[in-house]
Amino acid sequence: MSTSHLMGVYNRAPLEVDRGRGMRLWAKDGTEYLDCVSGISTNALGHAHPVLVKAVTDQAEKLWHVSNIFRIPDQEKLADMLCEHSFADVVFFTNSGTEAVECAIKTARKYHHHAGNPERIDIYGFDGSFHGRTYGAINAAANPSYTNGFGPPMEGFHQLTWGDHDALKAAIASPTTAAIIVEPVQGEGGCRAIPEHCLRDLRTLCDQHGVLIIFDEVQCGMGRTGKLWAHEWAGMQPDIMAIAKALGGGFPIGACLASEKAASGMTVGAHGSTFGGNPLAMAVGLAAFGELVKPELIQNVNEIAGYLKQQLHGLKERFPDVIADVRGKGLLIGVKLIPNNRDFMALARDEQHLLIAGGGDNCCRILPPLNITLEEAREAIEKFEGACEVARAQMKAAA
Ligand code: PLP
Numbered sequence: 001m002s003t004s005h006l007m008g009v010y011n012r013a014p015l016e017v018d019r020g021r022g023m024r025l026w027a028k029d030g031t032e033y034l035d036c037v038s039g040i041s042t043n044a045l046g047h048a049h050p051v052l053v054k055a056v057t058d059q060a061e062k063l064w065h066v067s068n069i070f071r072i073p074d075q076e077k078l079a080d081m082l083c084e085h086s087f088a089d090v091v092f093f094t095n096s097g098t099e100a101v102e103c104a105i106k107t108a109r110k111y112h113h114h115a116g117n118p119e120r121i122d123i124y125g126f127d128g129s130f131h132g133r134t135y136g137a138i139n140a141a142a143n144p145s146y147t148n149g150f151g152p153p154m155e156g157f158h159q160l161t162w163g164d165h166d167a168l169k170a171a172i173a174s175p176t177t178a179a180i181i182v183e184p185v186q187g188e189g190g191c192r193a194i195p196e197h198c199l200r201d202l203r204t205l206c207d208q209h210g211v212l213i214i215f216d217e218v219q220c221g222m223g224r225t226g227k228l229w230a231h232e233w234a235g236m237q238p239d240i241m242a243i244a245k246a247l248g249g250g251f252p253i254g255a256c257l258a259s260e261k262a263a264s265g266m267t268v269g270a271h272g273s274t275f276g277g278n279p280l281a282m283a284v285g286l287a288a289f290g291e292l293v294k295p296e297l298i299q300n301v302n303e304i305a306g307y308l309k310q311q312l313h314g315l316k317e318r319f320p321d322v323i324a325d326v327r328g329k330g331l332l333i334g335v336k337l338i339p340n341n342r343d344f345m346a347l348a349r350d351e352q353h354l355l356i357a358g359g360g361d362n363c364c365r366i367l368p369p370l371n372i373t374l375e376e377a378r379e380a381i382e383k384f385e386g387a388c389e390v391a392r393a394q395m396k397a398a399a
Pocket of ligand 1: 096131188
């Protein structure tokens with residue numbers, strides 16, 4: 001029997017993290033690591049960013065929580081900022097990505113109900129997607145490894161196969177379809193970016209049939225791909241969007257953004273949250289988002305992403321026995337591996353003190369903070385190269 005009292009739902013790395021600063025993490029035994037996980041795309045400004053530390057400590061002395069039955073000025077300010085920098089007219093704040101997705105799904109169904117079409121309940125997601133772990137979110141992504149054992153599939157959720165345009169067109173044309181939910185760049189699924197022209201076509205088709213588009217930019221939004229929102233690359237907009245992760249720079253915050261029209265059914269009592277949008281979270285969110293929208297940060301993402309991609313393609317040439325593909329967008333980088341990705345992550349951690357994340361399709365993900373310097377990027381590449389050498393040697397020894 002396990003000696004831990006934690007529910008055994010995580011396969012945790014044998015690493016006790018003690019503290020962090022910028023792109024560095026230190027374990028309890030003092031070992032230093034270069035962090036290309038960033039809390040899985042969450043610590044977008046690095047660890048212990050001084051602006052965020054100040055925001056959280058100042059607010060902690062003033063007010064933490066009051067409930068949404070009162071006005072929360074910073075919540076209104078952050079909503080204003082998000083709307084000013086996006087397609088959205090209204091925002092609902094949550095504590096996590098999956099709650100933001102849940103709100104997005106409810107907003108879409110309620111829109112059709114409110115418009116006199118209660119039969120329009122069907123939500124279509126894509127294979128390889130990840131939308132979080134609530135019932136709505138696991139059903140929207142419909143990945144069997146997350147839905148198995150949790151009872152029958154929820155009514156009104158369907159999965160489309162990536163690239164099956166005929167099935168997508170039929171889904172959009174169905175009179176019971178409410179919305180399509182999609183990550184413009186899949187994160188957990190292995191950094192697959194939807195081609196930009198496909199997103200534009202999706203917009204046209206959905207408009208023709210009155211179907212709403214929900215984007216899940218929980219992982220790919222807020223500057224990660226080299227634009228503030230990943231969908232900006234395609235020059236189109238969703239009706240509803242779920243965001244979280246980087247929005248709080250590591251503090252738990254999520255948000256569901258919507259156009260006024262898409263949110264027309266979300267009237268008093270339709271949704272709620274005790275903690276969502278609390279003053280402490282909003283103070284940090286304001287500070288973090290204020291940094292994330294700075295043009296110099298976005299420019300840094302594009303410059304460093306260009307360098308990393310070029311270097312990784314070079315490594316792919318030199319290590320064709322280790323690297324099968326380099327993909328993704330901006331600093332949401334996926335490297336499809338030939339050796340098992342879990343083994344590769346472990347050896348990168350133990351041999352090179354480089355932390356990288358896993359992903360679907362045997363990828364590892366490189367998700368550095370958005371303010372990573374060129375020097376840190378060089379160090380990350382050196383360590384990745386070292387990991388490729390060890391992996392090659394291990395494969396040769398095993399052959
Ligand atoms: N959506 C996407 C695209 C994600 O990557 C994640 C988390 O990894 C979620 C939703 C769920 O977010 P959370 O874990 O904050 O609930």
